[in-house]
Amino acid sequence: MKNKKKYMKPLAVGLLATNIIGFGTQTVAFAATDKAGSKEQMQQQMKTQNKSFNPTVLASMPSDTSELQKMLEDAIKNKDTQITPELIKKLQDKGFDYLSIVKGLTGGLLKQIPYAGSILSPLVVGLFPGKGYVTKANVWGEIQDRVSNLIDQKLEESQVNNLIGKLTGIQDNLGIYQTRVGLVNGIKPPIANFIQKDANSDKNKENLRSTIDSLDKDLGRVIPEFAVKGYEAASLPYYVQVANVHLFLLKDALTHADEWGLTDDEKRGYLSRLQQKIQEYSSVVYDSFNKGVEAAKSKGGSTADSWNRTNAYVRTMTLYGLDFVALWPAFDTKHYNQPVKLQQTRELYSNMIGRPINWQDYDTTLQQIHNSGYAGYPGELKQVGVSQWDRIDGIREIFDWTGDGSRDYTLQWGHANKNGYSDRSQTVNNPAIGISAYESNNANFYNMSTITYKQNNEVSWFYGPFTTQSDSKDGSRIDSKAPAGHKLSRVKVQEKRSDLNTISSFVAAYVPEEVHPQNILEAKAITGVPAEKYLAHAGFEDKIEYMNGSNAMVSSKNGDTIDYNVQSPGKQKYKIRLRVATNSDTSVGISINGDSQQVNIKNTEAATKLEDGITVKGVNGKYMLIEGPTVELSEGVNTIQLKNSGGAKIALDRIEFEPIGGELRKWKQEGDKWYFYDENDKKLTGWQKINGRKYYLGHSGDGSGMTTEGEMATGWKTIDGVQYYFGHSGDGSGMVTEGEMATGWKTINGVKYYFGQTGDGSGMQHEGEKATGWKTIDGVKYYFNKTGDGSGMQHEGEKAIGWKTIDGVKYYFNKTGDGSGMQHEGEMALGDMTIDGVKHHFNKTGDGTGRDHEGELVW
Structure with missing residues (x-):
């Protein structure tokens, strides 16, 4: 752990989270829904049942970080902030293309890396082929393969190469930009050392500012040419990628404005330009995308032919263009001056x-x-x-x-x-x-x-x-x-x-794959909750939207309501913001834990000045960010209700929660170890709950093997005779922060374990205790490897899956795809079972087989 700031900040990259709330044992089953009408009954039932919620238990959940994002994060930690060609090749071998990688970085990992340009520049080779022609080994070749046959608007290879030729000088300048960023930050340039290092830091900053100015002008001049006249739909993905680079550049300049020596006038100029370009580029993409949809639809044909052709265009353009555009408004450093966590729930x-x-x-x-x-x-x-x-x-x-x-x-x-x-x-x-x-x-x-x-x-x-x-x-x-x-x-x-x-x-x-039902807020990152991830609603309708990464929830009458459950990591103040579209001045009531406030909303269609806010065109109108009240949320689940109080039509894209302030307690690195200090600057020891997560800080006589008082535990630790696991970089567990205590089901270095949690019925005495031997968890019986049991499993605590002989007795534990009908992986088989097409019987209490062990194979 070289740099705690990179790992320990809650959602420092705006993409990681692991806590959810346990709500008891209520189960709601809903009947057949051949017609949309029954959906309203479902919503009303959910809303009614929500009144009886008593959220008290913190439980573990899968990370809302994808496999790609995890690999990028681990690379940043382990490769000293470099995104290397070797990593790109490894990701491609796992099925990710260049655009998937750029998308993962764009979505939030930018804030994890301390030096601007360290995301953009290492990918220049993939984004901008230096030889001036298209190959399948770079983004442009990928785009050409995927897009060329979708509609008749096909760009010829010569046209693509002509566009790429316009980027040659820009690519050279990006290389210089990367080197000069390194020089200003006092690090070794990660590409060719063709610039003489100047000992004068002011001169380095001046050179960097000059390079940014040159790149800004060049990109602003070239990008409009990528919306090729007559071929706007076909050229859309190329346009998006070059625009993405320009917005990255402007955001980097503003993020590091003070340390790079920008004047106040330069800051204002770059901010205005960034906001202008976000709005302009988004508008071009919206218009180009719709031209492509209409072109695909115009061919007609059977239901299947028309669907397959047009849907293929929408699907491809979403992956290669619209998913990026949905993130562009969050590049605005005026409104997004913290890490940002946004989810895309579009299907x-x-x-x-x-x-x-x-x-x-x-x-x-x-x-x-x-x-x-x-x-x-x-x-x-x-x-x-x-x-x-x-x-x-x-x-x-x-x-x-x-x-x-x-x-x-x-x-x-x-x-x-x-x-x-x-x-x-x-x-x-x-x-x-x-x-x-x-x-x-x-x-x-x-x-x-x-x-x-x-x-x-x-x-x-x-x-x-x-x-x-x-x-x-x-x-x-x-x-x-x-x-x-x-x-x-x-x-x-x-x-x-x-x-x-x-x-x-x-x-x-x-x-x-990172999308899950929970809405997890962060203490130090702006969290965007998609409007369609609601708990219940009355009157709002889900409407198709393409530009925002999620569908919109639309209300047209006074009194319509929509409810959300959000979980705060602790007692925390948040500024609430709504991203909405409406064609008249109106208002929305926001009720949080029973406290209601009104938010006045401007007519977003009438907004013409950037001072009013960036607007992005969508199917349901022009979307704009509206400031709401500052509220204090309690630790755990908080219920938010929005009510249409103005009676006008309003389309809601997302609700944003901007954290205000933060606790005085903090982590400190001393040597290669981490410690936690309270508000009085006292080093804490023993078990501690920090931002909703449980940690252990070394204490004399605990038997953990840690050598200093207060040292943060990572990896496997035996504390007072009980074995626990604490998050460690690269373990694959999905836990957010280094040192977080594992609870519930976890896969660690490819091995599945279970760690005790409150109310699981396992009989374990300690939350986080590693399960071994026979355990009944949430009413299901499992087995976990125990030394000397003869099962052949290699890791103590490993969950049994498939056929296992334990203490001389043969059992079967459910395995995905075995056709047994058991619902839980690792569940012990009982009674009659068909496994991989073969019928078996496993001893079950009272079945008269005469066998001594429940679950023992009979035949």
Whole structure:
């Protein structure tokens, strides 16, 4: 741990979080939702039940950081802030392309790196090919491959190379910029040392300012040419990437304005230019994107053809353009002068799976799919079930609405046939990433065939006679797989045949893998809560939006309400801000824990000056950031309600929580160890809860092996005879901060463990205690390796999965995709089970087998 500032700041990069709230044991099941009307009943029921919430228990949750973001973070920590070519190659080998990497950095890791340019410049080789031509080994080649065949507006290779040729001088200047940033910061330049180091720091700063000025002018001159006239839709991703570089540059200059010696006039000038360019570039992208959508729609064709063509354009442009644009408003250093954590809950849809009967246009199909079952963020997908024979009779899905298991609900289309549902479950740590389907031989209907999981790309088969190639029409297989860094959000039915009461067509929907139901606020980062991640609503409607990374929640009448649960890491003041669009002056009431205040909202359509705020065009109007009240939140869950009190139409994109101030207690590094001091500058020892997370600070006689009083524990530690684990860089556990105590399920260096937490029923006496031997957790029986048990597992405390012989007795523990029907990975098998197609019986109390051990294999 070389630099505590890089690791210990809560959400210093605006992307990491690990605590949620346990809400007790309430379970809410919701009935079939073939029609959107039942959704309102669901919302009302949730709202009513929310009144009885008593949030008191802090529990562990998966990090809302993707695999890509974790790898980038670990690289920053372990490679002394360098994003190396070796790392880029490693990420590409895992399926991430250059644009995915740039997107991960853009989304928040910028604030983790102390020197501006250290994100932008190492990626210059990928972003700007120096030889002046396109290859598949750089961004431009990737874009050309993905975009060229989507619509007739195809850029020829010569046109792309012409654009790249315009960047040659800019690329050279970016190299100089990187070197001069290093010189000003007193570090060795990370690229060729072709600039003589000047001992005069003022001269270094002057040179850097000159380079920024030159780059700013060059980029401002060149970027409009990337919206190629007549080819605006096809050139959109190229335009976005060059614009992204320009906005990075301006943000870097303003972030480091004082240390780089910018004058007050230069600061004002660069801020005005940054705000202007955010608005201008966003507007160009919006117009270009819509031209492409209209071009794709204009070709007509069958329902499936029209959907597949237009949806492919929308999907690709979202990944290669709009996801970046959604983050641009947060580059504004006037309103975002802290780390920022924003989530993108937008869904990407697959091609049509199945055979739609009715012919209709793309817009009609899109609305059908959007409103199918449930319009809006659905929560965490837990299970997909299919009832089928020669066609699909029913699809059933189970979701976790709040993320803690207390509010599961079910969506169902169609009905179960006599064979019932073939259910396939997924977990937060091992989500589904794809599905496939085959067309049956004699019925011309598609059956859902397989579901693929993230871990090892493991494939599980649904039950049915037409799920394999040998049983189905040749060449009829349809595969859908999530883009890198995404997971299956749900399956959405597009069409049901009323004459046969069967499902004829559906799509798969995917979201970024870091998206979970909880809304976790940070003590030192601005957190944006997507409007569609609500707890309950009355009157608001989820409306499609493309430019913001999430759909909008729209209200049109006085008295409409929408509720959110947000978790604060401690007692903390926040400035609340709303990002909204409206065509008249109006107002919104904000109630927090019973205290209500009014927020006046300007007509965002009428805003014409940057002084009024940056506006970004969207489907539902021009969005602008509106300042709200400052409130104090309690540690744990706080309930926020917004009420349309002005009666005008208002589209809500997100609610932002800007932390105000902070506690006086702080971490200090002394040598290679970390300590925590209270408000009186006293070093603390023993167990401490800091920003909602539990740490252990060494104390004499605790048996931990730590050598100094107050030293922060990391890794495995035995304290007063009990073994615990504390977060450590690169362990893969998903915990946010170094030294945080592990609770609940954790995967550490690839091995799965369980650590005691309040109310789990395990019988362990200490929160965070490592489980070993037999344990019943939340009513499910598991086994964890114990020294000398003969199980063959290598790590004490490792969770048993699959077949295991323990103390001479053979057992089976659920494994993803084994077809056993057990719901929890590692759950001990009891009674009759079919595992990998083979029937077995495991001893169960009272079944008369005469065996001595519950769960013992009988046959």
